[in-house]
Amino acid sequence: DIQMTQSPSSLSASVGDRVTITCRASQSISSYLNWYQQKPGKAPKLLIYAASSLQSGVPSRFSGSGSGTDFTLTISSLQPEDFATYYCQQSYSTSCTFGQGTKLEIK
Amino acid sequence: QVQLQESGPGLVKPSQTLSLTCTVSGGSISSGSYYWSWIRQPAGKGLEWIGRIYTSGSTNYNPSLKSRVTISVDTSKNQFSLKLSSVTAADTAVYYCARGNYNWENAFDIWGQGTMVTVSS
Numbered sequence: 612d613i614q615m616t617q618s619p620s621s622l623s624a625s626v627g628d629r630v631t632i633t634c635r636a637s638q639s640i641s642s643y644l645n646w647y648q649q650k651p652g653k654a655p656k657l658l659i660y661a662a663s664s665l666q667s668g669v670p671s672r673f674s675g676s677g678s679g680t681d682f683t684l685t686i687s688s689l690q691p692e693d694f695a696t697y698y699c700q701q702s703y704s705t706s707c708t709f710g711q712g713t714k715l716e717i718k
Numbered sequence: 719q720v721q722l723q724e725s726g727p728g729l730v731k732p733s734q735t736l737s738l739t740c741t742v743s744g745g746s747i748s749s750g751s752y753y754w755s756w757i758r759q760p761a762g763k764g765l766e767w768i769g770r771i772y773t774s775g776s777t778n779y780n781p782s783l784k785s786r787v788t789i790s791v792d793t794s795k796n797q798f799s800l801k802l803s804s805v806t807a808a809d810t811a812v813y814y815c816a817r818g819n820y821n822w823e824n825a826f827d828i829w830g831q832g833t834m835v836t837v838s839s
Contacts (some may be wrong), residue, residue: 612781642823644827654831655765655826657825675741709765709767712764
């Protein structure tokens with residue numbers, strides 16, 4: 612299996628901050644990397660697919676970059692509704708895998 | 719727009735088989751560049767992919783669960799289903815069904831709301 616490692620596991624930030632979450636794959640996955648946002652009690656929501664493509668309806672303050680093994684999710688200016696848990700997911704291999712999640716909390 | 723809804727028992731006894739169904743509404747399960755997956759999440763933990771099915775009936779499973787998982791599709795009912803045998807307390811989780819999109823690097827673009835399944839006697 613391809614292992615996905617996110618950092619940090621948790622992060623405290625303030626409204627208006629710029630935040631970056633990192634995801635590293637245990638082997639190259641080209642651009643087969645997707646990002647999801649999950650709020651408590653809710654299903655995950657797709658934010659970014661193919662490493663850098665913004666899902667329709669997702670605010671432009673969210674952006675993704677990277678290829679190969681190293682990827683980032685950036686939120687340019689945190690809004691109150693952005694406090695949630697974020698997961699990366701590789702869809703390169705037949706058996707897809709998720710990162711362990713990054714919990715973004717209000718400072 | 720397409721919506722997914724999970725259904726099935728919320729309580730399953732140890733050693734028995736967990737059975738869930740995902741109903742697809744607002745579109746045909748057979749149309750477009752999609753496949754259909756099950757994903758689970760134990761309380762307070764991360765997401766674990768269980769498996770996928772294509773409308774051809776072809777399947778792929780998580781190697782760690784492969785011996786216990788069966789996913790099937792009923793295109794006439796616009797549904798796909800999950801069976802997980804020989805369950806233990808470790809299988810207690812929220813179970814989600816989700817649509818995978820070939821055109822978007824296989825990302826899961828639509829999710830059901832999730833259903834909680836508890837394994838307990």
